[in-house]
Amino acid sequence: MSLMIDESTTISQLSSLIIYLRTKVPGMTETTYIFIDIVELKSLTAEAAKDYQSRELTDRGIYSGLLKCITKVDFILNLTLMFDTLQELSELNLELQSRDITLYSAQQKIRNQLLVSEERKLSCGPHYYEALKAVQELNFRGIPLEKGATVRHLERSIFYDCLKQRMENRLLQTEDIAISECAKVLDSPNWPENPEITYGETNIKTLCCRFALPQRQICGGFRECLMEKKIPASLLPFQSALKCVPISTSECERGFYQMNLIVSTTRASFHLSTVSNLMFIQLVGPPLMLFQPMDYVRSWFMKGRRLATDSKSKVRRRQDYSSHELKSVWKLL
Known part of the structure; x- marks a missing residue:
């Protein structure tokens, strides 16, 4: 078995650590992830986001400058370069999030992506190729382009070298x-x-x-x-x-996603143990149609509690409404 611990992202409603167990349960043919608990972090430091919401966007000069920026040749080349790269990385990311992927398979997929990055230095991706043709015509899908040094151009070979170096750091070591x-x-x-x-x-x-x-x-x-x-x-x-x-902490991220659904702005007063119990039910518990409540009912009785229909309990006193002044009105409702 393996123990996974991951920290919540800065956009989570609750600053916490989540704990998962990956193990082989007797009677099952495949390994599974089991949510264990979440632990609150007392302090969490991060840089404050810049106050962009207070900026005025009504000035036409801002839109004019934005138009000049996005119609530059270098901006289109940089945009399509990132588009091709992120598209391939997103596919790799989804493959690595698979629950049944093995260690050797994950290592090979990352190595294959490294080969693709090396090849992209010589042969560009489909969107970058389209951008190169648009630069020659100074027209990208009907939008006229301009040349200029407003946007810094990303050298394709240097970009893929840096990407390859970063990905090599994600490979297994020693x-x-x-x-x-x-x-x-x-x-x-x-x-x-x-x-x-x-x-x-x-x-x-x-x-x-x-x-x-x-x-x-x-x-x-x-x-x-x-x-x-x-x-x-x-x-x-x-x-x-x-x-x-x-292979990855994707299962922990799924747990944080459920935590954010439970701890919302209208339900932020939940105690941490309550959140943990609700997450356990959501992530590990059976569907409602397969839930067997009798064990929990028996434990409820063992604690001295009684059924609502128990004749030995004190009978609830109900108010008599037979002679209420609004009884005739109630019949119409």
């Missing part, structure tokens, strides 16, 4: 790289055509030492997997340990 490389032995497409019986044994032992698993049992299960081309029961703990490694 011994974690070995874990990723060793984990690919479970992917049958990476196996040779006729693997030897001891194929991948070194990688299996390395991972067993890292996850504190019995080496002899796991190695025997992997040999059986090589011969029969299916995962035996003795190899399931090894497979579950690899799946429990969290």
